[in-house]
Amino acid sequence: MVPVKHIENITASSDEALLKQYQSNGDQQLLAALYLRYTDLVYGTALKYLSSPDAAKDAVMDIYQELVNKLQTHSVDRFKSWLYVVTKNHCLMQLRKYKKAPPIAFQQEFMQSEDFSHLDDILEKEKELQKLEDCIKALNPEQKNSIQLFYLQGKCYNEIVAITGHDWNKVRSLVQNGRRNLKNCMDSHE
Structure with a gap:
């Protein structure tokens, strides 16, 4: 169980302090607390680019997974700005994938067969x-x-x-x- 004092420290800490602590010890509770502050920003940005609530929700989860790895190797000065750029790039990559293989609309007349x-x-x-x-x-x-x-x-x-x-x-x-x-x-x- 997480001590109450630890939770209070997490919620009171600045973005930079949480980020430095996460980068030094890899405690995902710290990253989760930091990320939760900006999930509305991530969701809103993803929704703007992807135009689908489900795709935006998926992006929120995918971006968190990206952060687990990226924050161990990247130097970040202002987390909120950096997260916005990561979110935007993630969405643009999703749109590129979508353009390469766009979904094919179901056309019933091609599926009908006498066989x-x-x-x-x-x-x-x-x-x-x-x-x-x-x-x-x-x-x-x-x-x-x-x-x-x-x-x-x-x-x-x-x-x-x-x-x-x-x-x-x-x-x-x-x-x-x-x-x-x-x-x-x-x-x-x-």
């Missing part, structure tokens, strides 16, 4: 899923439970042991035998 072959793939996958579901239902209850926990819920063997109360080797056997039985069942339905 419905993709629907056949969807129907085939639905049939396969239905077969798999039927095969899972056909497993004995212990294998079914173990398969569902392992594959559908993403549980590891140790978690399944804790849930079912079976020993580790039994769980492993249930999962392996259940998988083999599922494969055999799926193959027999073809």
Whole structure:
């Protein structure tokens, strides 16, 4: 926990004092306190350049990350002015990236097709899923439970042991035998 006196020192310190302390010891609480003083400036500048509230919010976060590295190597006399320039440059770089690869507007007339072959793939996958579901239902209850926990819920063997109360080797056997039985069942339905 941060001592109250430390917080009071941070809020009462000048920009230059906080900056020097951060540069000497790398304490990110100092940088955060300094940056929070100017987040409105950063957001407003980013909004002016990027014209999007979401992009401006992203810029506020990105610029903080830039500061973590830049302030360790840069000599800064007036933090507020320097931060404004960093913000402006960040936004200009974002706009350059945007110009190089502008978003392409969705044009529905180019997406329409008379070819419905993709629907056949969807129907085939639905049939396969239905077969798999039927095969899972056909497993004995212990294998079914173990398969569902392992594959559908993403549980590891140790978690399944804790849930079912079976020993580790039994769980492993249930999962392996259940998988083999599922494969055999799926193959027999073809």
